[in-house]
Amino acid sequence: MKHQEYSIEDLISNESFQKFCLRNDPDAVDFWEDFIEKHPDKQKDIDTAKNFYLSLNGGITETNFLQDYKKFKDALDLHQLAERDNHEIKSPAPVIPLWRKYLAPAGIAASLILGILFFYKPENKKQQEFPTLTSYFAPAGSKKTVKLADGTLVLLNGGSRLNISRNFNRNGREVQLEGEAFFNVAHNTRRPFIVFTPTANIKVLGTVFNVRAYPELPRMETSLLKGSVEVSFNDNSGRKILLVPDRKLVLPIIEEDESIVSNEIKLKALAHHSGDRSVIETDWTRNRLTFYDEPLPEVISKLNSWYGVKIELENEEYQNSHYSATFEKENLNEALKALQESYPFKYKRKENGEIIIY
Template identity: 30%
Template sequence: MAQSTIVAGKQKAILITANNQQIELDSTDNKQIINSELAQIVQSGSTLSYSKNDSIDNTIKAIEYNTLITPRGGEYKLVLSDGTEVMLNSSSRLIYPVVFNGISREVILEGEAYFKVTKSKETPFIVKANDVNVTVYGTVFNILAYSNENLIQTTLIEGSVGISLNNINLESEIKIKPGQQLTYSKDTRNAETKEVNTELFTAWTKGMFVFENEPINNILTVMSRWYNFDFEFKDESLKNQRFTISLGRYNNITKILDMISISSNVKFSTKGNSIIVSSK
């Protein structure tokens, strides 16, 4: 395949403050301090960190929210005011309090994020993602919940979580253990728990793409968010061809597509920012 103008993503995001100020973030070495009465907000490198001001009382009546948005071709790290670390993947949005009020810790996710939650027995941490609410006390997990995709996946790496599903009558939360994944279908409103290799679902946080026996349509969907391209199949029957691939997220897109093409009857061509998939 000819050399493409499609390039890998990088650390970039947009912060929307409580007063609707929009601030573009990147991986600059220069520190940027963002003013807030409730917290010190510092951008350094590719991390945005919140630290509650000492003068602020633990029980805040009016909660201020910020929103962090990663575009296609972007990712960013966030440290919340309680020390919880969040890695936000491409095409994602996280709405969160500037400072937690000491009563609850709730965030809203659209897209994909990896959480390393600071432990608190008194105040559970809740992630609301479309029809799924994930409640944790201190754990490491990944949530995939894109609004334009049918499946919502919660993958647990460490600790334990309880998952409740909106609009479904359940007597209690669904509990999953480390190494398990709960997949919820928005179409059927059914949930399934299974054992998984968690590395497949968290490799992106380590700068890798890892796919195991995955249909090429799913692979291109994931990659398109990072490399910011569109794609179409000239031969629909190719969509379900499966591949096992492990490669770096910063590899040249041409190299990746050539690797897939060499081992199959799939051919790729590019037109601007689009990839066309056809049979050889």
């Protein structure tokens, strides 16, 4: 594909463009500055992609990239993280490594049980009650970039839908998400930005965060990279949690007429790759398919969204097998074979293309 045909999503995941954004590679900087001069019509896409990428990296610049890189790696050392968070951080169960695509995350996804929570009157909006004006959808196997009227940037993962409120950016800023999206919210203290999901509502003023709320998954996740968010539960308990950067809140999907008990709520440290500054939870925005100590049903959900296929798990014996790996250019067959090498299972492809794991 020619560079002038690149979409915003292609730019974000391009290694040369990433180096241009960080301005730590003279060749990349020269190439993209020359490209912009020759293709001024791509300036808007370049600016949007650059904004997204810098947000993913905490808004870092060339200067603090060079000054803080070693310090960052040291700060994310597994031992130091455990020491900093003391007894509240616990290591997950041992992970079976996959094939030749090993992960060495320096920040470990650790959980703790939250105790006393604050109370307030929740702002609940059920799906059928949401006053939708516009809807955006990213088909499975693709991504979609959306720029909202207030300047907020949203990147939708495959199989995700974003509904925009009928009165968006007038009295408030409300959207509804089904699936996964990365948000870079434009700051506005007078009009809080609220993301509605079936399990919880996320309220922000201006921040950078990721939400994963696919309906087929047993849990909903909110990962915060920058700023702060307030997460309120949709279980009629009136509870809320304030989330700080470098943390992920995990909530179980709420069944009708049920409430979330405190020991089902988990707060986790975001996981980081050891070789760079990237957060594993947002790998999908860089065209990386990553699993980090994830059970097979969640692995299957990501495969479905990533490759645009339908995979079903029929053998319950594999429900609790966990995987950690990252893929970039592998096709579906290569990914499945790699998974088999870690924890053997059988699969077959039906005539309609559907895959059954048995």
